[in-house]
Amino acid sequence: MKIVATYNIKGGVGKTAAAVNLSYLAAKDGQRVLLADLDPQAAASFLFRVRPRVKGGGTALVRGSRDLDKAIKGTDFDGLDLLPADFTFRNLDLILDTTKKPTQQLARLLRPLRTSYDVVFLDCPPGISLLSEAVLHAADLVLAPIIPTTLSLRTLDQLTEFISGLDGHRPALLAFCSMIDRRKRLHKEIAERLPTERDDVAVTAIPALSVIEQMAVRRAPVTAFAPRSAASRGYAELWAEVRALLS
Amino acid sequence: MSACSPNFTYTGGERPVSVAVRDALAPQFSVVPATRARTLRRTWLDTFDWRLHRAGLTLECVAGHGPAKLVLSGTAGGQITATVNGTRWPVLAEGLPRGPLQDRLKGLTSVRALLPAAKAASTVSEFRLCNTDDKTVAWLTVDLLHPAQPSAVDPPARLSLTAVRGYQAQADRIAQCLAAQPGMFRGAPPPLDAVLATAGHAPGEYTNKVDVELSATMPARAALAAVLLRLLDTLEANVAGTIRDIDTEFLHDLRVAVRRTRTALKLGAALLPDGLAPEYQPEFKWLGDLTTPTRDLDVHLLGFAAAAAELTSADPADLAPFHDYLTQRRITEQRRLARALRSAHFTTLTAAWRSTLTALPPQRRGPDAAHAAARIIGRAHRRILARGGAIGPDSPPEQLHDLRKRCKELRYALEFFASLHDLSAHRRAVRELKGLQDCLGTYQDGEVQQQEIRAIAADLLASGVPATALLAMGDLASHVGQREREARSEFSSRFAAFASPEARARFEVLTASAHS
Numbered sequence: 227m228k229i230v231a232t233y234n235i236k237g238g239v240g241k242t243a244a245a246v247n248l249s250y251l252a253a254k255d256g257q258r259v260l261l262a263d264l265d266p267q268a269a270a271s272f273l274f275r276v277r278p279r280v281k282g283g284g285t286a287l288v289r290g291s292r293d294l295d296k297a298i299k300g301t302d303f304d305g306l307d308l309l310p311a312d313f314t315f316r317n318l319d320l321i322l323d324t325t326k327k328p329t330q331q332l333a334r335l336l337r338p339l340r341t342s343y344d345v346v347f348l349d350c351p352p353g354i355s356l357l358s359e360a361v362l363h364a365a366d367l368v369l370a371p372i373i374p375t376t377l378s379l380r381t382l383d384q385l386t387e388f389i390s391g392l393d394g395h396r397p398a399l400l401a402f403c404s405m406i407d408r409r410k411r412l413h414k415e416i417a418e419r420l421p422t423e424r425d426d427v428a429v430t431a432i433p434a435l436s437v438i439e440q441m442a443v444r445r446a447p448v449t450a451f452a453p454r455s456a457a458s459r460g461y462a463e464l465w466a467e468v469r470a471l472l473s
Numbered sequence: 474m475s476a477c478s479p480n481f482t483y484t485g486g487e488r489p490v491s492v493a494v495r496d497a498l499a500p501q502f503s504v505v506p507a508t509r510a511r512t513l514r515r516t517w518l519d520t521f522d523w524r525l526h527r528a529g530l531t532l533e534c535v536a537g538h539g540p541a542k543l544v545l546s547g548t549a550g551g552q553i554t555a556t557v558n559g560t561r562w563p564v565l566a567e568g569l570p571r572g573p574l575q576d577r578l579k580g581l582t583s584v585r586a587l588l589p590a591a592k593a594a595s596t597v598s599e600f601r602l603c604n605t606d607d608k609t610v611a612w613l614t615v616d617l618l619h620p621a622q623p624s625a626v627d628p629p630a631r632l633s634l635t636a637v638r639g640y641q642a643q644a645d646r647i648a649q650c651l652a653a654q655p656g657m658f659r660g661a662p663p664p665l666d667a668v669l670a671t672a673g674h675a676p677g678e679y680t681n682k683v684d685v686e687l688s689a690t691m692p693a694r695a696a697l698a699a700v701l702l703r704l705l706d707t708l709e710a711n712v713a714g715t716i717r718d719i720d721t722e723f724l725h726d727l728r729v730a731v732r733r734t735r736t737a738l739k740l741g742a743a744l745l746p747d748g749l750a751p752e753y754q755p756e757f758k759w760l761g762d763l764t765t766p767t768r769d770l771d772v773h774l775l776g777f778a779a780a781a782a783e784l785t786s787a788d789p790a791d792l793a794p795f796h797d798y799l800t801q802r803r804i805t806e807q808r809r810l811a812r813a814l815r816s817a818h819f820t821t822l823t824a825a826w827r828s829t830l831t832a833l834p835p836q837r838r839g840p841d842a843a844h845a846a847a848r849i850i851g852r853a854h855r856r857i858l859a860r861g862g863a864i865g866p867d868s869p870p871e872q873l874h875d876l877r878k879r880c881k882e883l884r885y886a887l888e889f890f891a892s893l894h895d896l897s898a899h900r901r902a903v904r905e906l907k908g909l910q911d912c913l914g915t916y917q918d919g920e921v922q923q924q925e926i927r928a929i930a931a932d933l934l935a936s937g938v939p940a941t942a943l944l945a946m947g948d949l950a951s952h953v954g955q956r957e958r959e960a961r962s963e964f965s966s967r968f969a970a971f972a973s974p975e976a977r978a979r980f981e982v983l984t985a986s987a988h989s
Contacts, residue, residue: 275608299639302601302609307638445607 227340228472230347231365231397235381235388237352240371240404242269243438243448245349247461248369248468250447253306255469257344260298260307262336264318264361265351268311274301275445276310283314287335288321294335295342303450307343319356328356333364345472354388362389365397367471371404371432374416386426400471402464403431430463481632485656490615490630494600497654502647503603507612510598513537515618517592517665518562519676520585521714521723526676528581531665534562545574553577563588563719584775586720590676591668592621602634602647610640611647620668628667632657681707681726683733683888693845694836697741700889702830704734709823716811721771724810728764731757736885740849746834753829756822767810770803773922783952787945794942795949798929846890847984853883854980861909861968870920873964877913880906887983894983902983905976912960912967919957926950 232245242265249261263270268278276299286292298307314321322328336346350361362368370385372378382401389396401424403417417431432438435457437448444451449458483490495504516534519525525532529548534541534557541557555574563586566578578587596617601609616631632651636644651657662670669675685703687696708730714723735757742750777796781789813819840848857879864872884906891899930946970976 275606277606297639300609300637302637 227336227343228345228367229336229365230345230367230369230468230472231350231361232347232369232371233350233358233361233365233385234370234372235352235354235358235385236373236378239352239373239378240432240438241265241352242273242349243441244369244371244402244404244432244461244464245347246270246273246441247447247449247458248465249306249345249347250303250449251462251465252345252347252469253303254449255465256305258305258342260309260339260343260346261301262309262346262348263311264315264348264357265311266313266316267351268313270349271308271310273441273445273447274308276301276308278311278313280310280312280314283312284318284321285314288318288325288331290335294339302446315351322356322360329359329363332357332360336364358388359392362392362397363395367398367400367468369468370399370401372401373405374403374413374420374431379416379420398471399426400428400468401426402428402467405434406431407434428464428467430460430467432457432460432464480659480661481634481651482629482658482661483632483656484629484658485654488656490617490632491598491600493654493656494613494615494632494651497650497657498602498647501605501650502610502643503607504613505601505603505609507599507601510596511537513595513597515593515595515664516562517590517668518587519590520582520587521711521719522585522679522681522726523590523677524581524583524585525578530581531663532578532587533665543569543574545577565720584720585722588719591665593664593668594619594621595664602644604640604643609637610643611636616664618664618668620671622672626671628671629661631661631664631667633661679710681729683891685889685892687842687890687892689841689843689893691842692836693741693840693842694744694833696842696845696890697737697744698830698833701734701737702827704730704737705823705827705830708734712814716814718807718811721775724764724768724771728761728768731761731764732881733885733888735761736882737889740853740882740886741845744836744839744845749829753826756826760819760822763810763813766806767803769921769925770799770806772918773799773925774803780949780952784945784948785952787941787948789945791939791941791945792949794933794938795926795929795946798933842890843893846886846893850883850886850890850980851984853879853886854984857883858972858977861972864964864968866965870917873913873961874917877910877917880910880913884910898979898983901979905971905979909967909971912963916957916960916964919953919960922953923950923957926953 230248232241232248234241245261249259253259261270261274263278271278280287280292280297282292287294287297294309298309300306301308322331325331332348339346348361348365350358368385368389370382372382385401386399389399401420403413403420406413406417408414421427421429433456435455437452437455438457440452441448448455449461452458483493485493488496491504498504514536516536518532518534531546533544533546535544536542543555543557545553553574555570555572558570560568560570565584565586566575566582569575569578569587596619598615600613600615602611602613604610612635614633614635616633618628618631620627634644634648634651648659652659661667665676683700683703685699687699708727711723711727711730714720715727735754738745738750738754738757774796777792777799781792784792857876860872860876860879864876884903887894887899887903887906926946926949930943933946934943
């Protein structure tokens with residue numbers, strides 16, 4: 227079982243869109259996939275029409291009084307399950323802090339699922355916190371969307387430093403340019419230059435397209451309702467890069 | 474998708490099943506077609522004597538888009554599949570694609586071929602059942618079976634409900650709503666049963682056993698007629714398979730039905746109207762004799778590989794000319810047999826026999842079934858004791874062959890009247906007899922086979938086969954002779970066991986229970 231975390235310190239960069247679409251594409255590839263919606267905003271749960279509620283909330287899940295397995299819901303798509311978000315996930319840091327070795331707790335909770343799934347995507351909330359450390363400890367790969375601006379590049383450097391400063395297990399990092407506005411010259415320049423300059427940036431870039439925003443209206447991955455769109459082609463290429471890294 | 478909820482059948486008549494489902498679930502759940510309906514051609518396969526069904530297995534060949542697939546399912550829910558590459562039915566398990574499915578079936582089907590037990594087209598539609606968020610909470614599959622036989626009425630629509638993971642409670646609610654709908658019933662028979670039922674049949678119908686239910690107080694003539702009619706059913710059921718030469722067991726079962734009929738006519742002659750048994754005995758002897766050459770060759774060929782493996786001084790490959798000779802002769806004998814079974818003589822015989830049996834006049838002051846059974850079994854038993862007791866170390870083989878026939882008569886008599894006896898007493902008596910029968914069978918088969926090998930060797934010598942073939946046949950004959958000698962030396966102890974006071978007592982209990 228491989229664990230991929232879509233994560234960035236910044237918010238609103240396309241983490242959930244990437245997690246939802248790559249999960250769908252992985253399942254379509256025949257993998258058994260779980261998408262865990264760790265963000266209390268519950269956008270991934272909303273997109274899959276699953277109510278954001280977990281019996282016992284984050285406390286029950288993190289402390290193990292409720293099996294992760296029992297909280298999982300099937301989506302409308304073959305091979306793709308979802309661990310829905312819950313509003314109490316806003317306190318995951320605090321809850322983790324009450325456990326022994328809190329940074330290892332998420333990895334410990336996911337371990338029993340290794341025979342049931344081939345890939346687990348963790349859709350994470352933004353920020354740097356105890357939860358972020360636990361995610362990085364559990365993940366094999368951190369997939370970080372970045373908007374190609376100077377400030378975002380600074381954030382990518384911060385993330386790289388953060389990962390290299392971790393004790394013990396360090397996940398691989400793959401950043402990709404996200405939400406590229408083709409009308410902006412700077413976006414285009416950075417998106418073209420970055421993969422040539424850095425090994426940890428994907429060749430694929432995901433443009434800002436209204437069809438991606440349509441996901442919230444259609445409540446489904448764009449790769450499912452518009453599989454031939456430019457957005458879907460972009461996610462398919464990104465999934466191919468991620469899959470190659472995982473194998 | 475996760476746990477499978479109960480299945481349903483829908484017999485709603487004019488209202489289509491999709492409408493009935495919508496009516497049942499509105500307004501809490503919506504019904505959304507998930508895929509276009511697809512039609513599959515389904516062929517259920519089993520041996521003629523239902524070996525798979527009896528082992529709790531179902532084998533199905535499913536053809537739709539792409540290559541056809543064989544699916545073997547067990548009652549526990551496990552499945553083994555294999556892709557079929559132009560396999561035509563009937564086929565022996567050896568003819569199936571190699572792999573786990575063939576491995577599972579080989580031992581079970583043995584010498585019996587797999588042949589279509591039923592055929593149907595299956596129109597399968599899938600629906601998503603959604604909650605008020607338009608989230609799929611369950612999947613519904615509707616299967617409309619259309620049996621292949623033109624006169625058959627389609628069985629009721631079959632619905633299977635599968636809960637999406639984490640939505641079992643909603644799926645249970647859906648199941649409740651469906652169950653409350655008029656014409657909708659929980660549970661569905663297996664599809665094979667549903668298709669067969671449209672033609673008035675059921676899986677496992679055929680058996681070569683004499684499974685008639687007799688009562689102790691019924692007139693003996695009526696009991697005998699019931700047995701003879703059952704034997705005629707078995708005989709006729711195996712005619713088509715014997716003519717088509719589907720597998721060797723059709724002829725075997727037909728032959729056994731004929732032998733049993735001859736025994737019933739002999740042992741029960743006094744219970745039948747005057748002149749009936751003498752009229753039909755020669756007819757059934759004709760039929761029995763007709764089957765002998767092909768069956769004898771089948772026995773040779775079925776045991777050929779095992780016999781060849783026993784050779785000590787010859788190479789099994791040296792027996793190839795012998796095998797070719799047997800195969801060629803079998804083709805000739807089988808054609809002759811098939812011609813006879815298609816003849817007017819045969820069809821007239823079976824038709825006349827059936828009408829005679831169904832119109833037998835009641836016997837005035839005749840015995841009841843229990844008394845007749847006790848008398849017939851007792852007499853057959855005493856005859857074996859007398860004739861077997863007269864056999865000594867120097868007795869000629871004919872005496873042992875005759876005793877084997879008498880044993881068969883007793884065995885058949887026990888089978889005819891089994892339903893009148895206590896089951897465990899019946900089984901004990903059969904076990905007692907079987908030991909003696911096996912010994913006599915090995916002895917006689919050995920002698921017959923040795924004679925045949927010698928005769929065939931003479932034929933082959935004249936046709937100029939290599940000397941190695943004749944030497945290998947000699948080796949084979951010597952092994953057969955060894956088994957024959959072993960059986961002969963074993964006879965006295967086998968018979969002593971059968972004739973012991975304890976064994977006699979077991980038969981006495983049996984004949985006494987026939988009176989109760």
